[in-house]
Amino acid sequence: MQLHSHPDKLSSLRAFAAPLRCPHCGDVMVAPFMSEFVVGGEIRHHWECDACGTSSCTSIELAVDDEADAA
Numbered sequence: 263m264q265l266h267s268h269p270d271k272l273s274s275l276r277a278f279a280a281p282l283r284c285p286h287c288g289d290v291m292v293a294p295f296m297s298e299f300v301v302g303g304e305i306r307h308h309w310e311c312d313a314c315g316t317s318s319c320t321s322i323e324l325a326v327d328d329e330a331d332a333a
């Protein structure tokens with residue numbers, strides 16, 4: 263089995279999963295402990311800081327630019 267590198271895919275993956283910093287202590291939070299899909303086109307990530315234990319929430323709106331332009 264060979265390992266292939268896909269720089270384009272990797273960069274887009276990193277942009278989507280950019281590291282987030284804790285709003286309380288500034289420590290890097292690597293991955294959300296829970297993610298949910300919200301009806302209407304939104305992904306909500308729930309984070310808990312390993313360093314201070316503060317919970318926070320971020321949301322990503324899914325791109326719907328084409329439909330917005332047509333309206």
Ligand SMILES: [Zn+2]
Pocket residue numbers: 284285286287288289311312313314315316
């Ligand atoms: Zn923290």
